[in-house]
Amino acid sequence: MVRKLNATIEKCEGCGGNLVFCPDTLELTCEKCGKEQKFNKQKLTTKRNLNFDFQEDNYNKWVESNKVIQCKSCGARIVLNKLEYASNCPYCQSSFVSLSEELPGITPDGIIPFEFDGDEALHKFKAQVKKRFYVPRAIKKSLPRNKVSGVYIPSFSFDLDSKSSYKGVLIKTQTYFKDGKSYTREFSFPISGKINLPFRDIMVEASSQITQKQLSQILPFNSEKAYKFEEDFIRGYVVEHYNEDLKACFEQAKQIVDPNIRREILKKYAYSRVQYLDIDTKFYNEKFIYNVSPIYIFEYNYKKKQYVTLMNGQTGKLGKDLPISKIKVAFTVLIILLFIAGVVVLSILYSN
Numbered sequence: 001m002v003r004k005l006n007a008t009i010e011k012c013e014g015c016g017g018n019l020v021f022c023p024d025t026l027e028l029t030c031e032k033c034g035k036e037q038k039f040n041k042q043k044l045t046t047k048r049n050l051n052f053d054f055q056e057d058n059y060n061k062w063v064e065s066n067k068v069i070q071c072k073s074c075g076a077r078i079v080l081n082k083l084e085y086a087s088n089c090p091y092c093q094s095s096f097v098s099l100s101e102e103l104p105g106i107t108p109d110g111i112i113p114f115e116f117d118g119d120e121a122l123h124k125f126k127a128q129v130k131k132r133f134y135v136p137r138a139i140k141k142s143l144p145r146n147k148v149s150g151v152y153i154p155s156f157s158f159d160l161d162s163k164s165s166y167k168g169v170l171i172k173t174q175t176y177f178k179d180g181k182s183y184t185r186e187f188s189f190p191i192s193g194k195i196n197l198p199f200r201d202i203m204v205e206a207s208s209q210i211t212q213k214q215l216s217q218i219l220p221f222n223s224e225k226a227y228k229f230e231e232d233f234i235r236g237y238v239v240e241h242y243n244e245d246l247k248a249c250f251e252q253a254k255q256i257v258d259p260n261i262r263r264e265i266l267k268k269y270a271y272s273r274v275q276y277l278d279i280d281t282k283f284y285n286e287k288f289i290y291n292v293s294p295i296y297i298f299e300y301n302y303k304k305k306q307y308v309t310l311m312n313g314q315t316g317k318l319g320k321d322l323p324i325s326k327i328k329v330a331f332t333v334l335i336i337l338l339f340i341a342g343v344v345v346l347s348i349l350y351s352n
């Protein structure tokens with residue numbers, strides 16, 4: 001017996017085939033006959049006020065028609081519609097063997113849907129690899145056999161306003177001429193002040209498989225195209241279960257914005273280097289949303305080494321974890337060294 005899903009159409013009305021989400025149309029499509037089936041979507045426009053009792057009852061529990069499965073090899077926990085079977089882990093391609101007793105937990109507030117399918121992802125991968133200078137020519141010519149899988153990764157997206165006061169000392173180097181010779185001198189000057197900055201859509205991954213560094217390489221996602229979560233969006237795809245708690249992710253969001261505050265302060269001054277800069281920041285108006293976002297994972301071997309490269313499933317932006325040609329790197333270093341040597345020689349000639 002097939003269990004009725006919450007507010008979703010179960011099978012193709014025409015032929016009874018399975019329905020999967022189609023990234024091109026943002027509708028469901030029948031795997032067998034291709035018939036389109038529309039479903040209700042609402043844009044996601046608001047965030048929740050920050051409240052660390054995230055797991056409390058006032059949040060929607062994910063419907064019973066989902067199960068949590070776990071990859072025995074890499075430990076990824078995946079939320080899957082009970083009607084679907086994911087044969088391979090999107091992260092390591094091992095098969096799922098253990099069926100966890102765990103419940104799916106909280107329904108995501110929002111979803112950024114995939115905007116293109118796996119074939120298109122492969123085209124985009126090839127096109128972008130060709131433009132990356134350091135990637136070996138052999139790979140640009142023909143891609144190693146690879147596996148592409150799409151997965152929705154869990155993340156928290158934060159809005160926060162900041163009020164900072166700062167105090168510090170900056171140093172400026174000046175060049176002056178005396179008797180036809182140039183000299184440099186340094187002088188320091190104190191700075192202090194206040195700065196208020198708003199931050200929006202600071203995305204922090206809550207995945208056990210993807211690091212913030214990997215994620216930052218494929219950011220941003222366009223949050224204007226986020227929808228309220230519907231089961232239909234994830235048909236034919238898998239969702240990774242969130243693995244990190246809201247509080248830890250919020251701490252990380254603050255760490256992400258801190259360098260931006262520092263940069264904005266320093267922008268106001270003409271200086272050569274920083275002697276010290278103390279910044280005291282208070283955050284307020286903190287809001288968040290629990291989102292799932294689309295990622296394609298490419299897994300392949302090159303010269304006996306395994307590579308995993310990520311791609312933003314909405315914009316197609318490719319991550320940086322790619323094979324590197326040592327010859328090209330060596331060549332670039334050589335050019336830079338020659339350039340530096342040239343500058344040194346010129347400056348010696350000039351000063352005499």
Ligand SMILES: [Zn+2]
Pocket residue numbers: 012013014015016017030031032033034035
């Ligand atoms: Zn059909």
Ligand SMILES: [Zn+2]
Pocket residue numbers: 071072073074075076089090091092093094
């Ligand atoms: Zn795995």
